[in-house]
Amino acid sequence: MKSKIHDYLEEVRAFSATETGQLEQFRLRFLSKKGILNELFEDFKVLPPSEKRETGMLLNQLKTLVQEKLDGSREKLEQQWMEGMLLPDLTLPATFMEPGSRHPLSVVRNEIIRIFAGLGFSVAEGPEIEDDWYNFSALNFPPDHPARDMQDTFFISKDPDILLRTHTSSVQVRVMEKQQPPIRAIFPGRVFRNEAISARAHCIFHQVEGLYIDRHVSFADLRQTLLFFAREMFGPETSIRLRPSYFPFTEPSAELDISCNICGGKGCNICKHTGWVEILGCGMVDPNVLQNCHIDPEIYTGYAFGMGIERITLLKYLIRDIRLYFENDLRFLRQFTAAF
Numbered sequence: 001m002k003s004k005i006h007d008y009l010e011e012v013r014a015f016s017a018t019e020t021g022q023l024e025q026f027r028l029r030f031l032s033k034k035g036i037l038n039e040l041f042e043d044f045k046v047l048p049p050s051e052k053r054e055t056g057m058l059l060n061q062l063k064t065l066v067q068e069k070l071d072g073s074r075e076k077l078e079q080q081w082m083e084g085m086l087l088p089d090l091t092l093p094a095t096f097m098e099p100g101s102r103h104p105l106s107v108v109r110n111e112i113i114r115i116f117a118g119l120g121f122s123v124a125e126g127p128e129i130e131d132d133w134y135n136f137s138a139l140n141f142p143p144d145h146p147a148r149d150m151q152d153t154f155f156i157s158k159d160p161d162i163l164l165r166t167h168t169s170s171v172q173v174r175v176m177e178k179q180q181p182p183i184r185a186i187f188p189g190r191v192f193r194n195e196a197i198s199a200r201a202h203c204i205f206h207q208v209e210g211l212y213i214d215r216h217v218s219f220a221d222l223r224q225t226l227l228f229f230a231r232e233m234f235g236p237e238t239s240i241r242l243r244p245s246y247f248p249f250t251e252p253s254a255e256l257d258i259s260c261n262i263c264g265g266k267g268c269n270i271c272k273h274t275g276w277v278e279i280l281g282c283g284m285v286d287p288n289v290l291q292n293c294h295i296d297p298e299i300y301t302g303y304a305f306g307m308g309i310e311r312i313t314l315l316k317y318l319i320r321d322i323r324l325y326f327e328n329d330l331r332f333l334r335q336f337t338a339a340f
């Protein structure tokens with residue numbers, strides 16, 4: 001029995017593991033229920049007393065050695081694994097990372113910013129959660145205006161009225177309250193309306209507001225700025241027309257149409273066979289609004305406009321279903337990898 005134990009001692013001393021599977025095999029071979037050590041201890045029980053002392057010592061030596069070997073090898077393997085994680089093989093080829101693409105709404109928003117930046121407009125932003133003053137009252141909405149209705153607007157609280165802004169015109173008020181003219185800026189952002197979601201309407205969409213306040217700003221300045229924008233955005237052959245309209249915060253107010261860039265004005269589905277498509281609302285800032293923001297309407301005049309980014313994007317990329325913008329479908333988004 002002693003020579004058997006000596007053989008095992010040799011074997012254990014020589015053992016080394018390069019992976020955890022080998023370690024487990026080693027453990028089972030020596031330490032499992034039917035393993036070598038248990039077997040040896042069984043044999044030990046029936047030894048004549050004269051042999052017990054020396055064999056017992058050898059047996060304990062083997063047991064300790066097996067445990068030490070197991071612990072030591074496990075630690076070594078763990079360390080090797082950690083090092084492998086921290087210091088990967090630098091000669092391996094890199095993992096391929098597919099380049100993403102900008103969302104089409106971001107592409108178009110950036111293009112709008114670029115065009116107006118060229119005319120000296122800076123960019124500002126306002127909060128998406130507004131109160132009644134910034135979204136309605138300061139903008140000259142009468143107290144019973146239907147846009148204030150709970151049906152149209154997402155109210156967070158009533159009294160005080162806190163709501164999700166229904167347009168970016170609220171940022172006009174925030175900027176004018178803080179800054180005296182000249183003011184020349186655009187305000188891109190997300191807006192919210194209680195609309196049933198369909199191919200043509202969504203409860204979340206995006207706008208870019210424009211505001212220019214100074215001495216002697218006229219409707220002709222507005223028209224020329226919008227013509228420049230339309231031609232930069234949709235091509236130099238684009239024409240525009242302004243139709244009289246109404247907004248509480250502009251006087252006079254107008255809607256801007258561009259000649260349909262899809263059919264070149266000949267008539268198609270998009271322009272409903274009129275040759276024109278509406279892209280924004282605009283007008284001269286109402287003197288009441290200037291006054292609400294502590295700007296003297298006797299000295300200053302200005303214009304404002306507001307456009308829907310989804311609508312401009314539809315015309316640029318012929319996206320006929322507004323829901324596509326919000327679904328995160330990669331088959332849709334990947335079509336814009338070339339745009340930036």
Ligand code: PHE
Nearest residue numbers: 167169281282283304305306
């Ligand atoms: N806020 C208006 C809307 O959401 C658009 C607009 C902006 C009109 C500025 C005139 C001036 O429809």
